[in-house]
Amino acid sequence: MSEIREARLQKADSLVRKGFSSYAESFKISHTTKFLSQKFDYLENGQEEDYSISIAGRVMSKRVMGKIAFFTISDQEGQIQLYLDQRIINLDLEHKKLLSFEDLKEIVDIGDWIGVYGTIKKTNKGELSIKVEKWEMLSKSLQPLPDKWHGLTDIEKRYRQRYLDLIVNPHSKNVFKTRAKCISFIRKWLDNRNFLEIETPILQSEAGGADARPFITHHNTLDIPLYLRIATELHLKRMVVGGFEKVYELGRIFRNEGISTRHNPEFTSVEIYEAYSDYIDMMNLTEELIKDILADACGSLIINYQNKEIDFSKPWTRISMKAIVKKYTGIDFDSFSGDFLAAKQAVKNINVDCSNKVNTMGRLLNEVFEQKVESKLIEPTFVIDYPVEISPLARPHHDNKEIVQRFELFIVGRELANAFSELIDPVDQRERMQLQQSLRDEGDLEAHCIDEDFLNALEIGMPPTGGLGIGIDRLIMLITNSASIRDVIPFPLLKPEITSKKSEKSPSNEVK
Incomplete structure (x- = not known):
């Protein structure tokens, strides 16, 4: 060389x-x-x-x-x-x-x-x-390109030196062209329906809007800790309180979590909020938006993903979490009449592993769903009516306070979207945040914290609102037939090639 x-x-x-x-x-x-x-x-x-x-x-x-x-x-x-x-x-x-x-x-x-x-x-x-x-x-190029007949076959090098990947792999270049066009399409689609894009802060004094561990940094002049946002939700809802009825933001989110083929600590999402609507309206909006994106990007509503044909033109399934768990595992959570120990034994019998955090019927239901059902949902499926314990920002059902008006969209075994009828009762919201804070104080670093300013905004008054979040990276994976999230993020986070002892401990004023 x-x-x-x-x-x-x-x-x-x-x-x-x-x-x-x-x-x-x-x-x-x-x-x-x-x-x-x-x-x-x-x-x-x-x-x-x-x-x-x-x-x-x-x-x-x-x-x-x-x-x-x-x-x-x-x-x-x-x-x-x-x-x-x-x-x-x-x-x-x-x-x-x-x-x-x-x-x-x-x-x-x-x-x-x-x-x-x-x-x-x-x-x-x-x-x-x-x-x-x-x-x-x-x-003048001072270094040779990879051999054109073999391309850049080292997967790690493709991610680490993306510029080489783009030069020698036309497919990679097409993936990022498609990504850019889809993001532009989403913005135009929402703008044409009178949604207004609002820029919310990335550095926040309280990281909220999701159950996730945040990245922490430090502001030198103010001498305070700050968090990189884990969601745009709470600030967009403040805008609804302020009188904006249709808002969204498409941008970067940061979560201090593991890295896998479907997770990157820095990712892109679009969050959408519409006053006077609920989670059913958000379900309809999600289906319409994704179908239009697919039609524009792929020219068809029938696509092939990793040798699986998926037909998006058919009516999308809508089913409750309890019903779909019963369908795939045979366990009927309504049959236990609140007997948590009996339910836990039934779950144990189908080899579901539960941590100490799984201490309520709702958390147990969700654990069964995640371990035994989620991966089987290949066709687009709206799983609705989630347990209240895992949905601290969602409105409860009128006739059953144990479940909330929430859905998640699953395609090819992955969550693609999450939405609620937003909780607008400030008293109920405070109680739920207090419960989340107690979990956080006990060591659950993903639990939600109390955001007093957001609670104050709710007390000013927020209209009935539907909220939706869609993971852009996973959507692009689907559209471009990409197996890993790293294939659709230009510069994914990677472990350093050489780690020195000096770099093992970050100074307190740097992102950790």
């Missing part, structure tokens, strides 16, 4: 000695590869068009055959071939200060960025090409 780098440095120096730059300041592009391939698709083999072009890109391949050479360059939209003829490129060398065909052969390597001027032609073999008249070095 050092020999290759040294050789390329010498080539860069030779350009400077000739009076040219190895790293250009700018280059004016007239067209992209995609535009050219579409506009000149009609050309017959061997046909040329006197159409002036300036285009730039990274050299992906090169073939030199005496006085003729064929390069392939890549830009953001695709690739195109360069037809390089010594007679054409060297034609004006005596009158203008230009780089020659010989310079091209000797100095340009695969990986370099170059800009060219020329006209369009289709070769006798049917390859659309730029007939180059002159060229410029835009940026």
